Amino acid sequence: MLAFWYVLMHFLTYMVLDQYLNFTAILVDIPRRPFITIGMAAFVTLIPLALTSNNWSIRRLGPRWVKLHKLVYIIAAAGALHFAMSVKVVRLEPWIYIALVTLFLAWRAVRRNWRNHNRAYPRPT
Ligand code: HEM
Numbered sequence: 871m872l873a874f875w876y877v878l879m880h881f882l883t884y885m886v887l888d889q890y891l892n893f894t895a896i897l898v899d900i901p902r903r904p905f906i907t908i909g910m911a912a913f914v915t916l917i918p919l920a921l922t923s924n925n926w927s928i929r930r931l932g933p934r935w936v937k938l939h940k941l942v943y944i945i946a947a948a949g950a951l952h953f954a955m956s957v958k959v960v961r962l963e964p965w966i967y968i969a970l971v972t973l974f975l976a977w978r979a980v981r982r983n984w985r986n987h988n989r990a991y992p993r994p995t
Contacts, residue, residue: 874920905955
Protein backbone atom coordinates (compact mmCIF):
# COMPACT_ATOMS: atom_id res chain seq x y z
CA MET A 871 0.00 0.00 0.00
CA LEU A 872 2.85 2.35 0.94
CA ALA A 873 4.62 1.47 -2.34
CA PHE A 874 1.44 2.35 -4.23
CA TRP A 875 1.19 5.80 -2.56
CA TYR A 876 4.84 6.46 -3.31
CA VAL A 877 4.39 5.62 -7.00
CA LEU A 878 1.11 7.55 -7.18
CA MET A 879 2.85 10.68 -5.83
CA HIS A 880 5.76 10.05 -8.25
CA PHE A 881 3.29 9.74 -11.13
CA LEU A 882 1.43 12.92 -10.06
CA THR A 883 4.76 14.80 -9.91
CA TYR A 884 5.48 13.62 -13.45
CA MET A 885 1.97 14.65 -14.62
CA VAL A 886 2.06 18.11 -13.03
CA LEU A 887 5.74 19.17 -13.03
CA ASP A 888 7.03 17.33 -16.12
CA GLN A 889 4.02 17.41 -18.41
CA TYR A 890 1.98 20.37 -16.99
CA LEU A 891 -1.13 18.14 -17.01
CA ASN A 892 -1.02 17.90 -20.80
CA PHE A 893 -2.79 14.54 -21.13
CA THR A 894 -2.13 14.24 -24.86
CA ALA A 895 1.59 14.70 -24.23
CA ILE A 896 1.45 12.05 -21.48
CA LEU A 897 -0.32 9.58 -23.78
CA VAL A 898 2.29 10.22 -26.47
CA ASP A 899 5.16 9.96 -23.96
CA ILE A 900 4.15 6.54 -22.54
CA PRO A 901 4.93 4.49 -25.68
CA ARG A 902 7.70 6.88 -26.84
CA ARG A 903 10.14 6.53 -23.92
CA PRO A 904 10.68 2.87 -22.91
CA PHE A 905 11.52 3.75 -19.27
CA ILE A 906 8.16 5.55 -18.98
CA THR A 907 6.38 2.55 -20.62
CA ILE A 908 7.93 0.23 -18.00
CA GLY A 909 7.17 2.62 -15.10
CA MET A 910 3.58 2.99 -16.25
CA ALA A 911 3.14 -0.79 -16.63
CA ALA A 912 4.50 -1.25 -13.09
CA PHE A 913 2.16 1.46 -11.77
CA VAL A 914 -0.92 -0.05 -13.47
CA THR A 915 0.01 -3.51 -12.14
CA LEU A 916 0.25 -2.07 -8.62
CA ILE A 917 -3.40 -0.90 -8.72
CA PRO A 918 -5.08 -4.34 -8.22
CA LEU A 919 -2.56 -5.08 -5.47
CA ALA A 920 -3.35 -1.81 -3.67
CA LEU A 921 -7.11 -2.41 -4.04
CA THR A 922 -6.82 -5.89 -2.52
CA SER A 923 -4.48 -4.92 0.32
CA ASN A 924 -7.11 -5.37 3.01
CA ASN A 925 -8.37 -8.17 5.26
CA TRP A 926 -11.69 -8.47 3.41
CA SER A 927 -9.93 -9.16 0.06
CA ILE A 928 -7.50 -11.59 1.70
CA ARG A 929 -10.44 -13.58 3.14
CA ARG A 930 -12.48 -13.44 -0.08
CA LEU A 931 -9.68 -14.34 -2.52
CA GLY A 932 -8.06 -17.01 -0.33
CA PRO A 933 -5.14 -18.72 -2.13
CA ARG A 934 -5.79 -16.57 -5.23
CA TRP A 935 -4.73 -13.53 -3.16
CA VAL A 936 -1.24 -14.99 -2.71
CA LYS A 937 -1.03 -15.74 -6.44
CA LEU A 938 -2.16 -12.20 -7.36
CA HIS A 939 0.27 -10.57 -4.96
CA LYS A 940 3.20 -12.46 -6.47
CA LEU A 941 2.98 -9.77 -9.17
CA VAL A 942 4.95 -7.63 -6.75
CA TYR A 943 8.14 -9.47 -7.83
CA ILE A 944 7.61 -8.39 -11.44
CA ILE A 945 6.78 -4.85 -10.27
CA ALA A 946 9.97 -4.65 -8.18
CA ALA A 947 12.09 -5.82 -11.14
CA ALA A 948 10.30 -3.36 -13.45
CA GLY A 949 10.85 -0.52 -10.93
CA ALA A 950 14.61 -1.19 -10.76
CA LEU A 951 14.83 -1.41 -14.54
CA HIS A 952 12.78 1.80 -14.93
CA PHE A 953 15.15 3.62 -12.56
CA ALA A 954 18.27 2.36 -14.39
CA MET A 955 16.79 3.37 -17.74
CA SER A 956 15.73 6.82 -16.49
CA VAL A 957 19.32 7.98 -16.00
CA LYS A 958 21.79 8.93 -18.73
CA VAL A 959 24.71 7.17 -17.06
CA VAL A 960 23.99 4.14 -14.88
CA ARG A 961 26.05 4.86 -11.74
CA LEU A 962 26.07 2.95 -8.44
CA GLU A 963 22.53 3.57 -7.10
CA PRO A 964 20.48 1.88 -9.87
CA TRP A 965 22.89 -1.09 -9.71
CA ILE A 966 22.21 -1.43 -5.98
CA TYR A 967 18.46 -1.75 -6.65
CA ILE A 968 19.01 -4.20 -9.52
CA ALA A 969 21.36 -6.28 -7.34
CA LEU A 970 18.92 -6.29 -4.39
CA VAL A 971 15.96 -7.39 -6.55
CA THR A 972 18.09 -10.06 -8.26
CA LEU A 973 19.44 -11.39 -4.94
CA PHE A 974 15.98 -11.46 -3.40
CA LEU A 975 14.42 -13.30 -6.37
CA ALA A 976 17.35 -15.76 -6.52
CA TRP A 977 17.02 -16.41 -2.79
CA ARG A 978 13.29 -17.16 -3.20
CA ALA A 979 13.99 -19.55 -6.08
CA VAL A 980 16.65 -21.40 -4.04
CA ARG A 981 14.35 -21.64 -1.00
CA ARG A 982 11.50 -22.97 -3.12
CA ASN A 983 13.84 -25.61 -4.59
CA TRP A 984 14.92 -26.71 -1.09
CA ARG A 985 11.31 -26.91 0.06
CA ASN A 986 10.30 -29.03 -2.95
CA HIS A 987 13.36 -31.23 -2.46
CA ASN A 988 12.62 -31.76 1.24
CA ARG A 989 8.98 -32.57 0.42
CA ALA A 990 10.03 -35.12 -2.22
CA TYR A 991 12.76 -36.70 -0.06
CA PRO A 992 11.76 -36.26 3.60
CA ARG A 993 14.47 -37.03 6.18
CA PRO A 994 14.01 -40.43 7.81
CA THR A 995 12.95 -40.01 11.46
C1 HEM B 1 6.53 0.93 -9.73
C2 HEM B 1 6.60 2.08 -10.42
C3 HEM B 1 7.73 3.06 -10.36
C4 HEM B 1 8.87 3.08 -9.60
C5 HEM B 1 9.32 2.06 -8.54
C6 HEM B 1 9.63 4.27 -9.99
C7 HEM B 1 10.85 4.62 -9.44
C8 HEM B 1 11.65 5.62 -9.94
C9 HEM B 1 12.94 5.99 -9.41
C10 HEM B 1 13.59 5.33 -8.18
C11 HEM B 1 13.42 7.00 -10.16
C12 HEM B 1 14.76 7.74 -9.98
C13 HEM B 1 14.68 8.73 -8.88
C14 HEM B 1 13.77 9.87 -9.18
O1 HEM B 1 14.08 10.64 -10.10
O2 HEM B 1 12.76 10.02 -8.46
C15 HEM B 1 12.45 7.29 -11.19
C16 HEM B 1 12.59 8.28 -12.15
C17 HEM B 1 11.58 8.68 -12.99
N1 HEM B 1 10.32 8.14 -13.07
FE1 HEM B 1 9.64 6.55 -12.03
N2 HEM B 1 8.93 4.95 -10.96
C18 HEM B 1 7.77 4.26 -11.21
C19 HEM B 1 6.78 4.62 -12.09
C20 HEM B 1 6.80 5.76 -12.85
C21 HEM B 1 5.69 6.24 -13.67
C22 HEM B 1 4.31 5.58 -13.76
C23 HEM B 1 6.11 7.36 -14.30
C24 HEM B 1 5.36 8.26 -15.24
C25 HEM B 1 4.51 7.82 -16.15
C26 HEM B 1 7.49 7.62 -13.89
C27 HEM B 1 8.28 8.66 -14.34
C28 HEM B 1 9.59 8.87 -13.99
C29 HEM B 1 10.44 9.91 -14.54
C30 HEM B 1 10.02 10.94 -15.60
C31 HEM B 1 11.68 9.78 -13.92
C32 HEM B 1 12.93 10.63 -14.18
C33 HEM B 1 12.95 11.76 -13.24
C34 HEM B 1 14.13 12.65 -13.57
O3 HEM B 1 15.21 12.33 -13.11
O4 HEM B 1 13.91 13.60 -14.30
N3 HEM B 1 7.85 6.63 -13.01
N4 HEM B 1 11.38 6.45 -11.02
